[in-house]
Amino acid sequence: MTSIAKPPVKHPGLPKNGLGLTKRDYEGAMSTLCAGCGHDSVTAALISAFWELDVPPHKAAKMSGIGCSSKTTAYFMKQSHGFNSVHGRMPSLTSGANAANRSLMYIGISGDGDSLSIGLGQLCHAIRRNVHMLYLIENNGVYGLTKGQFSASADVGSTAKKGEANQNAPIDPILLALTLGATFVARSFSGDKTQLVPILKAGLRHNGFALIDIISPCVSFNDHEGSTKSYKFTREHEVELAPVDFVPLRKEISAEQKDAGGVTSVSMHDGSVVRFRKTPESYDATDRNTAYTHVKECHDRGEIATGLLYLEEGSTSEMHTLNKTVETPLVDVPYGELCPGSGALAELMGEYR
Amino acid sequence: MSSTNDFAFKIATVNGTGSASANTLVMQSIFRMGIPVTGKNVFPSNIQGLPTWYEVRVSGDGWNARRQEIDLVIAMNPETYAKDVAAVRSGGYLLYDSTWPLPSALERDDINIIGVPCGEMCVNAFERDRDRVLLRNIVYTGALAALIGIDTDIIDALLTEKFSKKKKLLDANFKAVRLGYDYAAKHYECPLPFSLSPLNKTSGHILMDGNTAFGLGAVFAGATVGAWYPITPSTSLMDAFTAFCKKYRTNADGTKKYLIIQAEDELAAAGMVIGANWAGARAFTATAGPGISLMQEFIGLAYYAEMPAVVVDVQRVGPSTGMPTRTQQADLLACAYASHGDTKHICLYPSDPAECFTMAPMSFDLAETFMTPVFVLSDLDIGMNDWMIPKLEWDDSYVPARGNVLTAEQVAEISKWSRFHDTGGGIPSRTLPGSGGKGAFFTRGSGHSLSGAYTEDSAEYQAVLDRIALKFKTAEGAVPKPEFHGSGDNEIGLVALGGTRGAVIEAMDRLESQGVTCDFMRIKAFPFGPEVTEFLESHDKLFVVEQNRDAQLRSMIAIETGTARDKMIPVLDYAGLPLTPAVVVDGVRAGLGQTQQLAGVQS
Ligand SMILES: Cc1ncc(C[n+]2csc(CCOP(=O)(O)OP(=O)(O)O)c2C)c(N)n1
Ligand code: SF4
Ligand SMILES: [Mg+2]
Numbered sequence: 001m002t003s004i005a006k007p008p009v010k011h012p013g014l015p016k017n018g019l020g021l022t023k024r025d026y027e028g029a030m031s032t033l034c035a036g037c038g039h040d041s042v043t044a045a046l047i048s049a050f051w052e053l054d055v056p057p058h059k060a061a062k063m064s065g066i067g068c069s070s071k072t073t074a075y076f077m078k079q080s081h082g083f084n085s086v087h088g089r090m091p092s093l094t095s096g097a098n099a100a101n102r103s104l105m106y107i108g109i110s111g112d113g114d115s116l117s118i119g120l121g122q123l124c125h126a127i128r129r130n131v132h133m134l135y136l137i138e139n140n141g142v143y144g145l146t147k148g149q150f151s152a153s154a155d156v157g158s159t160a161k162k163g164e165a166n167q168n169a170p171i172d173p174i175l176l177a178l179t180l181g182a183t184f185v186a187r188s189f190s191g192d193k194t195q196l197v198p199i200l201k202a203g204l205r206h207n208g209f210a211l212i213d214i215i216s217p218c219v220s221f222n223d224h225e226g227s228t229k230s231y232k233f234t235r236e237h238e239v240e241l242a243p244v245d246f247v248p249l250r251k252e253i254s255a256e257q258k259d260a261g262g263v264t265s266v267s268m269h270d271g272s273v274v275r276f277r278k279t280p281e282s283y284d285a286t287d288r289n290t291a292y293t294h295v296k297e298c299h300d301r302g303e304i305a306t307g308l309l310y311l312e313e314g315s316t317s318e319m320h321t322l323n324k325t326v327e328t329p330l331v332d333v334p335y336g337e338l339c340p341g342s343g344a345l346a347e348l349m350g351e352y353r
Numbered sequence: 354m355s356s357t358n359d360f361a362f363k364i365a366t367v368n369g370t371g372s373a374s375a376n377t378l379v380m381q382s383i384f385r386m387g388i389p390v391t392g393k394n395v396f397p398s399n400i401q402g403l404p405t406w407y408e409v410r411v412s413g414d415g416w417n418a419r420r421q422e423i424d425l426v427i428a429m430n431p432e433t434y435a436k437d438v439a440a441v442r443s444g445g446y447l448l449y450d451s452t453w454p455l456p457s458a459l460e461r462d463d464i465n466i467i468g469v470p471c472g473e474m475c476v477n478a479f480e481r482d483r484d485r486v487l488l489r490n491i492v493y494t495g496a497l498a499a500l501i502g503i504d505t506d507i508i509d510a511l512l513t514e515k516f517s518k519k520k521k522l523l524d525a526n527f528k529a530v531r532l533g534y535d536y537a538a539k540h541y542e543c544p545l546p547f548s549l550s551p552l553n554k555t556s557g558h559i560l561m562d563g564n565t566a567f568g569l570g571a572v573f574a575g576a577t578v579g580a581w582y583p584i585t586p587s588t589s590l591m592d593a594f595t596a597f598c599k600k601y602r603t604n605a606d607g608t609k610k611y612l613i614i615q616a617e618d619e620l621a622a623a624g625m626v627i628g629a630n631w632a633g634a635r636a637f638t639a640t641a642g643p644g645i646s647l648m649q650e651f652i653g654l655a656y657y658a659e660m661p662a663v664v665v666d667v668q669r670v671g672p673s674t675g676m677p678t679r680t681q682q683a684d685l686l687a688c689a690y691a692s693h694g695d696t697k698h699i700c701l702y703p704s705d706p707a708e709c710f711t712m713a714p715m716s717f718d719l720a721e722t723f724m725t726p727v728f729v730l731s732d733l734d735i736g737m738n739d740w741m742i743p744k745l746e747w748d749d750s751y752v753p754a755r756g757n758v759l760t761a762e763q764v765a766e767i768s769k770w771s772r773f774h775d776t777g778g779g780i781p782s783r784t785l786p787g788s789g790g791k792g793a794f795f796t797r798g799s800g801h802s803l804s805g806a807y808t809e810d811s812a813e814y815q816a817v818l819d820r821i822a823l824k825f826k827t828a829e830g831a832v833p834k835p836e837f838h839g840s841g842d843n844e845i846g847l848v849a850l851g852g853t854r855g856a857v858i859e860a861m862d863r864l865e866s867q868g869v870t871c872d873f874m875r876i877k878a879f880p881f882g883p884e885v886t887e888f889l890e891s892h893d894k895l896f897v898v899e900q901n902r903d904a905q906l907r908s909m910i911a912i913e914t915g916t917a918r919d920k921m922i923p924v925l926d927y928a929g930l931p932l933t934p935a936v937v938v939d940g941v942r943a944g945l946g947q948t949q950q951l952a953g954v955q956s
Contacts, residue, residue: 058790
């Protein structure tokens with residue numbers, strides 16, 4: 001938290017967070033998406049999450065691929081570095097950036113086309129590698145930017161704008177992530193900010209790869225009768241399983257006091273706490289099989305399971321943990337410590353005679 | 354015809370039978386006798402069972418190119434007897450394993466045949482099957498020692514260094530050397546008319562392959578992130594980087610000051626390298642042609658978004674999968690102009706492992722200074738064969754050129770900083786994520802203005818593209834200048850790059866003895882600077898020597914310098930083996946109308 005740039009315009013009335021910043025300080029460039037696009041709601045939720053968590057904007061890095069969804073990294077936190085890269089390749093870019101500087105908070109924003117078609121391989125491998133990042137799929141069932149072709153997440157029978165129905169089985173990123181060993185798996189809906197913001201906050205605090213699949217309707221190409229990624233369908237079929245509260249570290253004590261029966265808490269690596277409210281007795285969000293079965297059963301009933309579906313904190317599989325990388329970000333290790341020097345080289349030469 | 358320290362021999366064995374270490378032993382022994390030596394591995398794309406050859410050239414004068422004429426063939430693989438017998442020059446020698454008799458049909462009157470029952474002697478002397486197979490290689494090494502005069506004390510010393518902790522194995526190896534040596538000495542006149550005599554020409558030198566040298570150079574350059582996907586012939590480069598990092602960058606508590614990611618493919622490897630450079634690390638990848646093809650889109654992103662990245666291409670034979678274990682220089686165009694749209698990239702062309710080492714820090718310096726991808730084009734011959742090179746040295750005063758990277762404080766002093774404005778020579782400035790202040794910027798591969806904002810405005814777009822062109826022009830002055838040989842006054846100029854250097858210099862020498870004197874320019878980098886153009890202009894007849902079918906270097910020269918194509922006669926060799934001087938001599942003479950045009954040489 002070295003230097004926070006002062007906001008150009010002061011809004012004395014606006015509430016400030018722990019860093020003395022207002023939500024305006026977490027905004028970005030003006031969105032160029034269609035009015036009503038679900039992606040803009042996700043952006044708004046992200047602004048709230050970062051603001052509420054007191055994240056110094058310069059300590060966050062916004063990464064994306066290509067698509068309407070991927071464009072949104074420009075629409076929040078203009079004081080953060082951002083990288084809008086190439087289609088489907090944000091995971092590798094983020095893996096490399098994270099390898100170099102582990103002290104930043106990485107947020108990757110992708111679409112269902114970006115992640116489940118062209119970038120499916122990279123998504124899978126970033127999960128396997130357990131790269132410490134928050135990974136959002138703003139899932140609308142179509143390729144928005146190229147004008148409405150079906151994506152790999154379109155449900156069988158879901159209709160396109162002109163009426164033709166999708167015949168191919170969808171890829172469910174949640175089931176995929178659970179299978180691949182992801183340690184934080186959640187689904188939410190762009191239209192449900194109350195649910196989304198705490199999940200985003202929890203995801204940002206997770207020590208590892210946090211996947212959030214966000215149903216985010218495309219009003220131009222996929223928000224009609226017959227589309228399973230429409231506002232109407234999602235509102236009617238959403239099954240919120242385990243509403244969560246995210247309690248940051250600085251509020252920990254009061255949170256503990258409020259804890260009551262029926263609440264399960266999971267401590268995040270930095271000491272903050274995720275509390276699952278109203279969790280049905282049968283559901284254990286720290287059990288991968290329970291999560292898998294639940295999501296499958298909901299799907300078979302034509303419902304969409306949302307909420308923080310699976311969380312495993314304290315996993316040792318995070319990329320740097322496995323590698324035993326030094327705590328100091330590699331970019332900050334002085335060159336003098338990296339170069340063995342002429343003496344070492346001279347000694348080594350003896351081995352090549 | 355007898356000669357000392359000037360001959361070539363070739364060892365034919367089966368892949369995966371332990372012959373590789375025996376061959377290294379032979380080469381190292383000669384090297385330790387103080388005699389300059391080169392070894393070229395001609396191996397199959399296979400793990401076990403296919404034929405493999407090792408060509409060794411001994412040259413007291415220090416010539417290091419591959420030699421076409423083979424004085425002695427050591428034929429240890431009955432499967433390839435026919436080919437191996439045919440490879441011996443007239444008047445030369447064949448040493449074969451007489452356990453498997455040579456079919457009489459293969460016998461030649463014009464060569465001398467030496468039979469040593471290596472297999473049989475191993476069966477009699479050793480119990481275990483494994484020993485019998487492995488030590489057969491040491492038996493022929495012993496026989497070879499007697500025939501060409503390798504100092505057996507040196508062989509013993511090398512074996513002792515290798516097996517010092519395995520007494521039993523060491524003794525078995527000693528025994529095997531004696532078996533071969535004594536048999537040859539007893540049954541044949543030793544040494545042969547060509548043999549070794551100790552010199553003092555290898556002190557101050559080492560034997561090293563280019564992949565090891567670059568991996569080591571990357572450690573010294575301060576690279577902390579490596580991302581790669583296994584592919585011959587580049588794999589051993591990242592293996593070397595990994596081993597040296599382990600050795601030099603591991604703390605006492607086991608924590609590491611590096612992170613090497615074996616990516617899911619080359620696309621991802623390129624993305625990781627660009628991401629790590631964006632975040633401020635020195636990061637690189639090593640690959641071969643197929644990987645270069647996959648990386649194209651990301652290379653274009655790094656070019657246009659102006660991010661450093663170092664990509665080593667250890668070239669192998671293309672197109673497509675091609676011949677993975679053979680060498681070529683056929684990715685010249687694919688690298689120089691990689692990716693769609695208007696792109697051009699800085700390329701470095703090391704000629705040997707020594708330059709692989711020095712060009713490692715240089716590639717990072719250039720990539721970071723110019724904020725652009727830099728290709729290092731090595732090849733299988735440089736990358737995987739051991740070359741005799743001067744001991745590597747390091748200048749401790751080296752300071753990495755990290756480029757125009759501004760801190761938050763520096764940005765604060767500029768009234769309105771913007772990412773893509775020219776700060777001189779077309780080079781912009783950048784900040785690193787996490788640095789804070791007003792320096793945050795948004796990186797995109799989509800159209801952007803000098804301030805980095807998204808644009809679809811023609812003038813704004815063009816301003817950035819033109820500045821990048823200017824930056825590339827500036828790079829001409831920063832990349833290494835060519836190396837020149839000859840007086841400079843000759844009419845004929847030879848042009849080449851990379852690992853063909855030795856063959857061309859030797860060809861010059863041979864041509865001179867035939868009355869043809871030439872100058873030689875070895876290009877070390879792209880973009881070509883004024884020195885390149887000057888050489889092209891000051892020579893009336895140019896021969897461009899390269900290892901690809903389509904005369905790619907000639908095309909690049911024509912495109913970039915405007916030199917007329919018909920002024921440049923191509924001398925091409927793309928069969929997959931390291932270049933021999935004979936090809937160059939023949940090509941030049943054919944081009945001068947002095948001889949018939951020969952196979953492998955096209956115009
Ligand atoms: C290599 C490549 N192929 C195709 C495209 C064209 N393209 C741009 S965005 C897109 C699909 C985006 O879909 P999604 O990720 O779901 O994002 P959305 O627009 O729906 O938010 C495609 C195919 C591209 N940019 N790059
Ligand atoms: S096309 Fe669809 S996804 Fe794209 S901005 Fe418009 S509503 Fe959003
Ligand atoms: Mg989409």
